[in-house]
Amino acid sequence: MKTIVITGGTDGMGAALARHYLTAGDRVTVIGRSRRKFDALVAAAASEDPSAVARAEFIAADLSLVADSRRVVNQLLAHHKRIDALVLAASFIRQHRQTTAEGHEASWALFFLSKYLLVTGLAPLLRAVEQPVIVNTAVPGTRADAVDFEDLEMVQGFTFMRSNAQQRRANELLGILATDDNPNLAYLTWGPAWLVRSSFAGEVGKGMRITAAVLGRLLGQRPEAAIRPIIRLIDDPSPGRAAYRGATQHTLTVGDRDEKDATRLAAAIEESLR
Numbered sequence: 001m002k003t004i005v006i007t008g009g010t011d012g013m014g015a016a017l018a019r020h021y022l023t024a025g026d027r028v029t030v031i032g033r034s035r036r037k038f039d040a041l042v043a044a045a046a047s048e049d050p051s052a053v054a055r056a057e058f059i060a061a062d063l064s065l066v067a068d069s070r071r072v073v074n075q076l077l078a079h080h081k082r083i084d085a086l087v088l089a090a091s092f093i094r095q096h097r098q099t100t101a102e103g104h105e106a107s108w109a110l111f112f113l114s115k116y117l118l119v120t121g122l123a124p125l126l127r128a129v130e131q132p133v134i135v136n137t138a139v140p141g142t143r144a145d146a147v148d149f150e151d152l153e154m155v156q157g158f159t160f161m162r163s164n165a166q167q168r169r170a171n172e173l174l175g176i177l178a179t180d181d182n183p184n185l186a187y188l189t190w191g192p193a194w195l196v197r198s199s200f201a202g203e204v205g206k207g208m209r210i211t212a213a214v215l216g217r218l219l220g221q222r223p224e225a226a227i228r229p230i231i232r233l234i235d236d237p238s239p240g241r242a243a244y245r246g247a248t249q250h251t252l253t254v255g256d257r258d259e260k261d262a263t264r265l266a267a268a269i270e271e272s273l274r
């Protein structure tokens with residue numbers, strides 16, 4: 001029985017993965033905000049296999065808060081001996097800059113700070129298995145220089161595109177840190193091959209909301225279909241970093257200073273989280 005931890009496991013692709021692994025007989029920890037959605041997905045899995053109830057765990061957390069991310073890490077360290085797969089799929093799209101109650105830029109906090117805390121904090125549990133996997137749903141393929149080291153929280157010049165590119169690149173650099181630390185780890189940055197008909201949770205303008213809803217309904221794939229390549233990658237992992245769009249492997253973005261940038265990023269994050 002594998003142990004799978006899924007952030008954003010209450011909806012969209014994260015929920016589809018949670019249902020899949022509960023039905024497959026694995027132990028699944030879902031991290032999200034909505035207990036109601038978690039109960040519904042466990043009920044769906046239990047209708048196929050009643051033992052799913054005993055193998056499902058919910059940790060309620062707002063992962064845009066550093067305190068909550070730290071609490072999740074501590075709770076998992078206290079109650080689990082191992083993690084076979086960590087899926088990072090929490091998503092809340094903000095078109096404009098917002099700050100959290102802790103003073104961090106909200107998109108950076110959710111799409112990077114929480115992932116940094118989970119990946120580094122849960123390293124001991126991932127090290128306890130032979131072939132651990134992290135699937136980070138940060139779409140690969142952004143520019144190597146997308147991180148603004150002088151202003152990581154984009155106090156100046158925030159745009160949705162810049163913020164999105166920066167978190168995607170930072171999550172690639174996080175893979176360097178994680179695989180340097182654990183050579184057995186498979187660290188995958190993964191994005192769907194095309195649009196997925198999910199909840200598109202977020203606070204966006206009317207234009208973006210309508211476009212996502214219309215395109216999602218017309219062209220979007222079902223989350224259950226979109227996650228098939230993720231399941232294959234989790235079930236048959238290869239150590240090291242890799243990038244995927246759907247089932248297709250992409251070349252990793254390589255910059256001149258990747259190792260240095262990864263180290264610099266870690267130092268800046270540790271400083272900002274002090």
Ligand SMILES: NC(=O)c1ccc[n+]([C@@H]2O[C@H](COP(=O)([O-])OP(=O)(O)OC[C@H]3O[C@@H](n4cnc5c(N)ncnc54)[C@H](OP(=O)(O)O)[C@@H]3O)[C@@H](O)[C@H]2O)c1
Nearest residue numbers: 008010011012013032033034063090091196198199200201
């Ligand atoms: N859908 C697409 O076409 C697409 C395209 C490219 C990339 N992706 C990426 O794929 C991943 C999954 O996307 P999706 O569209 O399937 O997701 P989604 O349906 O929008 O669901 C988002 C999930 O994130 C959770 N979440 C949101 N804010 C949170 C917070 N502050 N703290 C903790 N959990 C939070 C939600 O939990 P609650 O509902 O419980 O709050 C929900 O489970 C994301 O990383 C997304 O960026 C998706």
